[in-house]
Structure formats: C-alpha cells, structure tokens
Amino acid sequence: MQRENWASRLGFMLAAMGSAVGLGNIWRFSYVAGENGGGAFLIIYLASILIIGIPLLLTEVSIGRKAQSDVVGSYQTLAPKQPWFLAGFLGVGSAFLILSFYSVVAGWALYYLWEYITGSLSIEPTEGYGAAFETFISTTYQPLFWHGLFMFITIFVVLAGVKQGIELANKIFMPILAILLLILAGYSLTLDGAMEGVRFLFTPDWSVLSDPSVYIAALGQAFFSLSLGVGTMMTYGSYLSKEHRLPSATVGIGIMDTLFAVISGIVIFPAVFAFNIEPSSGPPLVFITLPDIFSQMPFGGLVGILFFLALSLAAISSSISILEVPVAYLVRVTKWSRKKASVLSGLIMFILGIAVSLGMGKWKDITPIGKRNIMDSMDYIASNIFLPIGGLVMAAFAGWYFTKKQALDATDLKDSPLGNFWLFIIRFVAPIIIIVIFINGIFFS
Numbered sequence: 036m037q038r039e040n041w042a043s044r045l046g047f048m049l050a051a052m053g054s055a056v057g058l059g060n061i062w063r064f065s066y067v068a069g070e071n072g073g074g075a076f077l078i079i080y081l082a083s084i085l086i087i088g089i090p091l092l093l094t095e096v097s098i099g100r101k102a103q104s105d106v107v108g109s110y111q112t113l114a115p116k117q118p119w120f121l122a123g124f125l126g127v128g129s130a131f132l133i134l135s136f137y138s139v140v141a142g143w144a145l146y147y148l149w150e151y152i153t154g155s156l157s158i159e160p161t162e163g164y165g166a167a168f169e170t171f172i173s174t175t176y177q178p179l180f181w182h183g184l185f186m187f188i189t190i191f192v193v194l195a196g197v198k199q200g201i202e203l204a205n206k207i208f209m210p211i212l213a214i215l216l217l218i219l220a221g222y223s224l225t226l227d228g229a230m231e232g233v234r235f236l237f238t239p240d241w242s243v244l245s246d247p248s249v250y251i252a253a254l255g256q257a258f259f260s261l262s263l264g265v266g267t268m269m270t271y272g273s274y275l276s277k278e279h280r281l282p283s284a285t286v287g288i289g290i291m292d293t294l295f296a297v298i299s300g301i302v303i304f305p306a307v308f309a310f311n312i313e314p315s316s317g318p319p320l321v322f323i324t325l326p327d328i329f330s331q332m333p334f335g336g337l338v339g340i341l342f343f344l345a346l347s348l349a350a351i352s353s354s355i356s357i358l359e360v361p362v363a364y365l366v367r368v369t370k371w372s373r374k375k376a377s378v379l380s381g382l383i384m385f386i387l388g389i390a391v392s393l394g395m396g397k398w399k400d401i402t403p404i405g406k407r408n409i410m411d412s413m414d415y416i417a418s419n420i421f422l423p424i425g426g427l428v429m430a431a432f433a434g435w436y437f438t439k440k441q442a443l444d445a446t447d448l449k450d451s452p453l454g455n456f457w458l459f460i461i462r463f464v465a466p467i468i469i470i471v472i473f474i475n476g477i478f479f480s
C-alpha cells in the first residue's frame with residue numbers, strides 16, 4: 036500500500052507545530068513551572084529545549100524521513116535484526132499512556148468550552164471557580180462523557196487520514212490561539228499584583244536548583260512539549276519526502292512551541308497571584324485561574340468561548356499525532372484498515388483513561404509510585420522516564436549507529452557548519468545530560 040505524504044513542507048510544519056503546541060504549553064507548562072519554583076525552572080526548561088530538545092527533534096524527524104516508516108518499522112528498516120526496534124515498542128507504549136490522560140484533560144477543556152457557550156461559567160459559581168472545578172472532575176460520569184467525546188473526535192480525524200483537514204484546521208486555529216494568548220497576556224499584566232506573577236516566572240530562585248527533581252521535571256516538560264521520544268515526530272517525518280530541508284523547520288517548530296509556553300506563563304502567573312491561588316496547586320491551575328481572569332474582563336464570556344475553543348483544537352491537533360503512532364504501526368504490521376486500527380487503539384486509550392478520570396474522584400486514594408493520583412503517576416512514568424529514554428535511544432541511534440556521513444545526510448547538515456555541532460550534541464552532550472539528570476532524579480530525590 037502506498038504510504039501517505041504531506042502535501043507540502045508547510046503541511047508538515049503545521050502538523051508538527053500542531054502536535055507540539057497543545058495542552059502541554061498551557062496546562063502542563065504552567066502547573067509544572069508553578070510546582071517547581073517558577074523562574075529557575077524556566078531557565079532549565081529553556082536550556083533543555085535549546086541544548087537537547089531542538090537537536091533531538093531534528094534527529095527524530097530525520098530518522099523517520101530516512102526510513103519512511105512508523106516508529107518500530109523505522110528502526111527495523113535501518114537496523115535489521117538488531118534490538119533498536121525495542122525502543123519503538125516503548126514509544127508505542129508511551130503513546131497509550133500519554134493519550135489516555137491527555138484525553139481526560141482535553142475533555143475538561145471541552146466541558147469548559149460547552150459551559151462558556153451555555154453561559155454557565157461566565158459568572159462565578161457561588162462556591163468559586165476552584166471548588167466548582169474540583170467538584171466537576173471528581174464526579175464519575177460527566178468527565179467520562181467529555182473524555183469519550185474527545186477520544187471520539189481524535190479517532191474520527193485519524194481514521195479519515197485527511198491531512199488536508201488537519202492542515203487546514205491548524206492553519207486557522209493556531210493563529211487564533213496565538214492572538215488570544217497575546218490579548219490575555221496583555222490583560223493579565225494589568226491585574227493588581229501582576230508583577231508578583233511576572234517576578235515568579237522570570238526571577239530565578241536559585242535555591243530550587245539543589246533539588247534534583249526540578250531538573251527531571253524540566254527535561255520531562257521539554258520532551259512532552261516538543262512531542263519528543265514517543266515517535267510522533269518520527270512518524271510525521273516519515274510522511275515527508277527527501278527534498279525538504281529539516282534543520283530550519285525543526286528550529287522553527289521549537290521556537291514556536293517555546294513562545295506559546297512562555298506567553299501562557301505570562302497569562303497565568305499574574306492571575307495566580309492576583310487571585311491568591313497557590314502556584315503549586317497542580318493540574319487544576321489553569322482551569323481555575325483562566326475563568327477568574329475571564330470573569331473580570333469585559334466580554335469575558337465570549338473570550339471564554341474563544342479561548343477554550345482554541346485550547347480544544349490545539350489539544351486535538353496534538354492528540355491525533357499521538358494516536359497516529361500506534362495506528363501507523365498497526366496498519367503496517369497487521370494489514371488492518373486505518374479505520375480498524377484507529378478505533379481499536381483509541382478504544383483502549385479511552386478505557387485506560389476511565390481509570391485516570393476516576394482517579395480524580397472515586398479512586399482518588401489510588402496513588403501508584405507515590406504520586407498525587409493515577410494521572411500524575413502515568414504522566415510521571417511517561418514524560419519523565421519513557422520519553423527521555425526514547426530520546427536517548429534516538430540520539431544514540433543517529434549519533435553512533437549511523438556513520439557520520441549517514442547522520443549528516445539524514446539531517447541535511449552535510450554542507451552546514453552546524454553539522455559537527457549537532458553531531459557533538461547528540462553523541463555526547465544530550466546523552467550525558469539525560470543520564471545524569473535521570474540518575475539524580477530517580478535515585479536522589
């Protein structure tokens with residue numbers, strides 16, 4: 036069967052940016068930054084993106100493009116009969132873990148969109164936005180409905196395989212999201228106490244640097260936000276033909292993704308301080324602060340609709356890229372139709388997600404590996420362990436398994452002065468940093 040391809044380099048850029056920009060930039064970035072002390076975290080995060088994230092993004096996309104296959108198949112094609120492909124299976128496993136909680140959170144965003152459309156969130160509920168949110172996520176059936184709806188939409192887009200649809204949606208909604216974030220950032224900065232929030236985000240409190248868990252959180256966030264280490268970018272790269280140049284594309288994706296995260300920090304933290312919310316309140320953070328800001332703004336109800344619409348679309352453009360990882364693998368190996376592969380994988384993720392959702396209420400006492408709840412445990416294992424391992428293997432593969440010529444060829448860095456620099460990073464710098472952070476974070480925190 037003929038494999039699909041992007042219509043253009045722009046199509047790839049948009050899809051890859053759509054994958055990178057999502058709940059990770061707004062929801063996850065702000066609460067992880069809040070829990071890890073703000074400013075100092077931001078610096079380690081930015082360093083991780085620059086030193087490890089962008090070079091690895093180039094690496095991952097280039098492996099996929101060279102092999103023209105899914106995450107397992109890419110390793111098998113390029114290194115037949117060698118154990119590298121096991122990392123592909125780790126990637127497929129991570130995709131299941133990540134999408135099952137991602138979809139639950141995206142379901143919350145859909146619910147908020149709906150509540151803004153009907154007008155119920157435009158005025159603050161008597162118990163306050165915080166308590167109302169906690170009540171919503173801890174009920175049994177309602178969040179499951181929205182999680183199911185989100186998964187349904189994701190499956191629907193992936194099974195259609197319409198790159199046209201995705202590309203078009205990204206083209207329209209990414210700019211809307213960007214404009215809305217900028218307006219909100221401007222507004223947030225006018226709130227009383229805003230400067231405290233800005234200070235929190237931009238003034239490093241160096242004392243947190245002695246805590247190894249901050250480094251692993253920053254690294255995990257960098258991987259998560261750039262969609263690295265699963266095979267998402269490898270799979271997307273495999274739909275790209277050889278004539279497109281990769282280095283500038285991947286730098287562009289990395290910069291865009293980082294801008295979205297930093298700007299959403301500028302939206303959230305001033306409001307966190309203005310409304311006296313604890314910056315370390317964890318995953319609910321944006322679902323409480325944003326409605327607080329909206330309720331004080333003129334036309335806040337409308338802004339709420341637009342914002343949660345944009346957030347939901349950003350989440351969909353990311354979730355489809357995660358589902359595509361097992362689907363591309365299954366379609367090749369089982370010869371199932373794309374439809375069957377999408378529905379089955381999506382269904383399993385939905386079922387896993389039920390546990391995540393119940394973990395916010397009925398099952399809140401189940402706290403595997405000592406994390407806050409089921410969602411945090413899955414997120415921790417996937418983002419802070421599986422993704423860095425996946426990235427480490429990719430770096431080792433391109434850096435050490437490929438010959439230097441193959442590696443520079445695959446990344447279009449053959450004639451570039453940056454070639455040796457990139458190679459040095461993926462051969463030495465990235466692996467060493469990942470391993471050090473890892474050992475520190477896992478064993479000493």
Ligand code: TRP
Nearest residue numbers: 055057058059060259260262265
């Ligand atoms: N990067 C996306 C976000 O920030 C989520 C995502 C898509 C992802 N594909 C991924 C995360 C692969 C990790 C791995 O919302």
